Amino acid sequence: xxxxxxxxxxxxxxxxxxxxxxxxxxxxxxxxxxxxxxxxxxxxxxxxxxxxxxxxxxxxxxxxxxxxxxxxxxxxxxxxxxxxxxxxxxxxxxxxxxxxxxxxxxxxxxxxxxxxxxxxxxxxxxxxxxxxxxxxxxxxxxxxxxxxxxxxxxxxxxxxxxxxxxxxxxxxxxxxxxxxxxxxxxxxxxxxxxxxxxxxxxxxxxxxxxxxxxxxxxxxxxxxxxxxxxxxxxxxxxxxxxxxxxxxxxxxxxxxxxxxxxxxxxxxxxxxxxxxxxxxxxxxxxxxxxxxxxxxxxx
Amino acid sequence: xxxxxxxxxxxxxxxxxxxxxxxxxxxxxxxxxxxxxxxxxxxxxxxxxxxxxxxxxxxxxxxxxxxxxxxxxxxxxxxxxxxxxxxxxxxxxxxxxxxxxxxxxxxxxxxxxxxxxxxxxxxxxxxxxxxxxxxxxxxxxxxxxxxxxxxxxxxxxxxxxxxxxxxxxxxxxxxxxxxxxxxxxxxxxxxxxxxxxxxxxxxxxxxxxxxxxxxxxxxxxxxxxxxxxxxxxxxxxxxxxxxxxxxxxxxxxxxxxxxxxxxxxxxxxxxxxxxxxxxxxxxxxxxxxxxxxxxxxxxxxxxxxxxxxxxxxxxxxxxxxxxxxxxxxxxxxxxxxxxxxxxxxxxxxxxxxxxxxxxxxxxxxxxxxxxxxxxxxxxxxxxxxxxxxxxxxxxxxxxxxxxxxxxxxxxxxxxxxxxxxxxxxxxxxxxxxxxxxxxxxxxxxxxxxxxxxxxxxxxxx
Numbered sequence: 001x002x003x004x005x006x007x008x009x010x011x012x013x014x015x016x017x018x019x020x021x022x023x024x025x026x027x028x029x030x031x032x033x034x035x036x037x038x039x040x041x042x043x044x045x046x047x048x049x050x051x052x053x054x055x056x057x058x059x060x061x062x063x064x065x066x067x068x069x070x071x072x073x074x075x076x077x078x079x080x081x082x083x084x085x086x087x088x089x090x091x092x093x094x095x096x097x098x099x100x101x102x103x104x105x106x107x108x109x110x111x112x113x114x115x116x117x118x119x120x121x122x123x124x125x126x127x128x129x130x131x132x133x134x135x136x137x138x139x140x141x142x143x144x145x146x147x148x149x150x151x152x153x154x155x156x157x158x159x160x161x162x163x164x165x166x167x168x169x170x171x172x173x174x175x176x177x178x179x180x181x182x183x184x185x186x187x188x189x190x191x192x193x194x195x196x197x198x199x200x201x202x203x204x205x206x207x208x209x210x211x212x213x214x215x216x217x218x219x220x221x222x223x224x225x226x227x228x229x230x231x232x233x234x235x236x237x238x239x240x241x242x243x244x245x246x247x248x249x250x251x252x253x254x255x256x257x258x259x260x261x262x263x264x265x266x267x268x269x270x271x272x273x274x275x276x277x278x279x280x281x282x283x284x285x286x287x288x289x290x291x292x293x294x295x296x297x298x299x
Numbered sequence: 300x301x302x303x304x305x306x307x308x309x310x311x312x313x314x315x316x317x318x319x320x321x322x323x324x325x326x327x328x329x330x331x332x333x334x335x336x337x338x339x340x341x342x343x344x345x346x347x348x349x350x351x352x353x354x355x356x357x358x359x360x361x362x363x364x365x366x367x368x369x370x371x372x373x374x375x376x377x378x379x380x381x382x383x384x385x386x387x388x389x390x391x392x393x394x395x396x397x398x399x400x401x402x403x404x405x406x407x408x409x410x411x412x413x414x415x416x417x418x419x420x421x422x423x424x425x426x427x428x429x430x431x432x433x434x435x436x437x438x439x440x441x442x443x444x445x446x447x448x449x450x451x452x453x454x455x456x457x458x459x460x461x462x463x464x465x466x467x468x469x470x471x472x473x474x475x476x477x478x479x480x481x482x483x484x485x486x487x488x489x490x491x492x493x494x495x496x497x498x499x500x501x502x503x504x505x506x507x508x509x510x511x512x513x514x515x516x517x518x519x520x521x522x523x524x525x526x527x528x529x530x531x532x533x534x535x536x537x538x539x540x541x542x543x544x545x546x547x548x549x550x551x552x553x554x555x556x557x558x559x560x561x562x563x564x565x566x567x568x569x570x571x572x573x574x575x576x577x578x579x580x581x582x583x584x585x586x587x588x589x590x591x592x593x594x595x596x597x598x599x600x601x602x603x604x605x606x607x608x609x610x611x612x613x614x615x616x617x618x619x620x621x622x623x624x625x626x627x628x629x630x631x632x633x634x635x636x637x638x639x640x641x642x643x644x645x646x647x648x649x650x651x652x653x654x655x656x657x658x659x660x661x662x663x664x665x666x667x668x669x670x671x672x673x674x675x676x677x678x679x680x681x682x683x684x685x686x687x688x689x690x691x692x693x694x695x696x697x698x699x700x701x702x703x704x705x706x707x708x709x710x711x712x713x714x715x716x717x718x719x720x721x722x723x724x725x726x727x728x729x730x731x732x733x734x735x736x737x738x739x740x741x742x743x744x745x746x747x748x749x750x751x752x753x754x755x756x757x758x759x760x
Contacts, residue, residue: 054567056621061723063617063624065570065760066530066562073474073524088723092757095443098524100472105440127724127752227722228675256626256675 026162029072029102031080031090032059033278034141034287035112039079041284042155042172046165047077055277056254059085060131060226064092072097075108077161079154082111083118083138107160113138115153116146119207130224141277143208144184144288151176183285187292194295198244200237200269202229202251202260205276213295218246221259229259241267248298252276272298387436388754392495394428396421396747401740408737409508411688411705412662413588413601416511416543420501420743427452428747429494431462443467447493463515474524484514484536485522485558486576488613488634496758498630498670500730500745504684504712505636505664509609511543514578516554530562530572540580544607547584554580562760567622571615572760578609583642588702599649601701605642605658611635615760630670637663644692644701656694660703663687664710676721682714710736725750 028049030036036051050071053059059081062068072078072093080086094103101108118136125134140146155173159166195214199206202221210217219240223233241263249271251260257273264271272294278287404420421428428451435445449462465480483491489506490513502512522534538545540553547553556579562572586603612635619628640660645653664686672678687710690703698704716730725748732743 054622057623058625061625062622063760064757065564065617066560066572067564067570069524069532070528070530070563074526074528087757089757092759095467095469095476096524098468098471098474098476098522100470103440103470104437127722131722254621254623254625 026076026158027074028077028079029075031078031086032141033280034147034284035079035081037278037282037284037287038147038151038154039077039158041176042151043158043162043169044172046162046168047158050075053277055275055279058254060088062089064089064096068093069096072102073099075099075102077108077110077157078102079110079112081113081138081140083113083135083140084133085113085138107157110154110157112150112154113140115150116140119211120204128224130222131226137204137207139205140208142206142291143212144180144187145212146208147284148177148180148184151180179285183288187288190292190296193299197247197299200241200246200249200263202249202255202257205252206250209291218244221263228256234259234262237263238266241269245269248272248295250274270298387434390431390433390751390753390755392429392431392433392493393750393752394430394495394748395426396428396500396745397425398423398746399744401742406739408702409504409686409710410708410737411686411690411703411710412508413586413603413702414508414511415586415588417513418507418511422452428749431493431495433463437469438466441468441470443469474526476522476524478520478522479518481517482515482520484516484538484556484578485520485534486514486536486556486578486609487611487636488572488574488615488632490514492759495749495751498668498678498680499682499714499716500728500747501732503634503666503682504686504710504736505634505666508662508664508686508710509544509636509638514544516540516542516545518552518554528563530560532558532560534558540582543586545580545583546586546603547582549582553582554578568618568620570617570760572613574611574613576609576611576613578611579607581606583607583640587647599654599700600647601703602645602647603640603642603658603701604645605640607638607640607642609636609638611637617760624672626672626675628672631668632670633665633667635663635665637661644697644703646697646700654694654697654700656692656697658698658703659691661689668714676719678718678720680716680718682712682716684710684712684714686710706738708735708738712736724752724755 025048026043026046028036028039028047030039030049030051032053033051033055036049039047040049052068052071053062080090100106103109113135118138118140121136122129122132122134125132140150152173155169158169162169191213196216198216198218199210200219200221201217204220204222204225206215206217209215219237221229221234221237223230246267246269249260249263249269251257251271251273253273253275260271263269274291274294275287278284282290398421400420400423404423407420408414409418430450431447432450433445433447435443438444444466445463446461447463449460451458451460461481463480463482465478465482467478468476471477485491487506489497489503490510494513501507506512516536516538518536518538520534520536522532525531534557536556537552538554538556540549541547545554556577558574558576560572560574562570564570583606584604587600614633616631617624617628638660640658642658644656644658646655664684666682666684668680668682670678670680688703688705690698690705692698692703695704712735713733714730716728718726718728720726728745728747728749730745730747732741734741734743
């Protein structure tokens with residue numbers, strides 16, 4: 001009798017374990033919300049995506065908090081920007097979480113910047129130039145064409161991490177490619193009027209957006225990347241703006257807006273506070289829509 | 300275009316030259332002109348088509364050129380990257396200070412605690428602190444390695460010390476990591492951090508009293524992170540046990556520790572970590588501390604032999620608006636340590652007869668601190684330290700000579716600091732201490748810089 005019960009229990013356990021396994025979701029640890037959103041589009045219900053940062057946090061400067069170590073410990077796939085954006089916390093997180101699957105060189109280690117060409121690769125590496133990234137500017141998520149390339153690569157990675165559902169990932173990629181191309185065409189149509197607009201930025205975060213929409217950067221409020229704007233530099237910017245009037249001032253919502261507001265008061269140039277990444281309950285598509293609407297509204 | 304114009308001009312000219320021509324002639328001419336026009340239009344169309352085609356071809360070629368340029372650029376990037384990654388990350392920390400004390404720093408003591416290792420106030424006036432040269436890299440896909448050289452002045456001489464030298468596994472997986480070599484013990488919150496990552500210019504009194512600022516040893520560390528949503532880590536260290544606060548010459552595991560940490564986030568803005576730790580050495584042999592002499596006689600050095608164990612608890616809480624610490628953030632920190640010792644105290648070079656006493660030591664202490672970054676590049680903080688001891692032995696006089704009598708005094712200290720951080724690589728700090736470590740209150744002022752060159756690794760939570 002007992003043996004029978006034991007057998008049944010064992011069978012049930014095995015069944016539970018197996019079924020749990022076949023429905024187990026791929027745990028994705030995304031360093032930034034845009035990658036969490038992208039993987040959600042490309043993999044749907046097959047993944048459980050977690051973003052280490054929110055749109056209101058500076059991805060350069062967060063800490064390897066205990067909660068992040070715990071999340072990284074359980075991840076099957078790590079998706080980050082790379083290009084030294086997360087250099088202040090990711091290496092430590094990887095060492096602390098001791099999770100082989102997401103280490104560099106493994107299938108589960110995906111760096112978006114490995115798959116696209118980076119702009120503004122510095123010719124000279126010197127800390128007196130501020131917080132420079134040796135590989136180039138890492139804020140690649142603001143160019144939809146680069147997103148497309150990254151999505152293609154990510155879709156291939158998903159197929160390798162979870163080979164059983166390869167067909168699904170392939171299909172998702174094809175439909176993403178279609179809808180994203182349509183969206184790009186729509187955005188580019190809408191943004192024709194923005195071509196050649198002159199902008200002032202807080203931090204050099206908008207290089208790819210400028211390149212895509214053909215915006216012209218007149219000045220940067222930070223004297224050097226990562227160095228807060230001081231009064232001397234701001235005065236110079238003000239003089240510069242007297243000669244050539246800018247159309248708008250851009251800054252990311254996680255950044256300090258003190259310098260931006262000061263300049264707005266002095267020059268009456270409209271300020272646009274853009275969300276630097278996807279918010280909760282928002283898709284990549286909706287986020288791009290939001291940015292573009294904000295830019296158009298500011299005209 | 301030009302051709303079309305020509306045709307039109309011809310038609311115009313032809314139709315105006317001789318208005319007296321017969322209708323049939325005109326008709327014939329018209330037809331001819333019409334034919335001419337058609338012919339030209341066809342040619343123009345053909346030309347336009349060819350132009351379109353060649354334009355498309357040029358575009359295609361241009362795209363290809365761009366793609367190739369892309370490839371060349373990326374291959375260049377990766378080549379230079381590779382060369383860089385083969386070089387380990389090198390970082391040099393420069394640390395210097397100006398210190399001012401009311402009391403003579405050589406008269407410093409902590410009643411109830413035998414001071415050893417680096418315990419003390421340091422130099423008065425200008426001095427350089429720890430200059431640290433750290434080299435680290437992933438050795439291969441399995442190991443990470445790091446070595447830190449500390450260069451500092453000690454009694455007029457420059458000393459170089461191998462502060463850390465360890466390897467750590469990367470790819471064991473399942474949350475297990477091994478560390479081997481010389482490293483800072485994982486017990487306590489502050490202990491594992493380098494001095495330059497501390498929020499104050501000096502160690503908490505309890506760290507000074509128990510470890511001589513920091514506990515590090517040679518050995519092996521095993522740690523495990525559980526696959527849970529709440530961070531849970533347990534670990535153990537098997538150590539040689541020869542270094543302060545241990546002592547002797549061990550050929551096996553002289554000392555060992557166990558530690559456990561749990562932590563997590565509350566919402567987006569708050570995070571916390573709690574740690575419990577235990578350190579034990581059952582065979583401390585001849586742990587000496589600061590010598591002193593009577594009336595110019597030979598220096599007598601107190602020495603402890605016996606069992607020693609430490610229990611501790613640490614708690615850290617951090618807050619940042621929206622979880623974005625760049626402009627404002629707050630950090631609260633509390634640590635408590637308790638040490639029990641059982642053995643003998645001997646005053647070396649004393650007597651004859653040599654002065655000895657049994658020793659039953661109870662020492663504990665805690666500190667708590669709050670550090671607030673109120674705007675970018677500016678931080679301020681306060682700290683409070685408090686120690687107590689209840690040490691007993693067969694000969695109270697010997698214990699008193701060894702500095703183990705609390706002299707009816709409770710050591711405590713109030714500290715406040717203000718920091719300016721021009722960038723994440725540099726820091727200027729002004730600190731004030733009201734130090735009641737011993738019966739004569741001391742006012743201490745430090746003006747300190749800590750700058751780091753080269754690659755700068757991430758700091759722990």
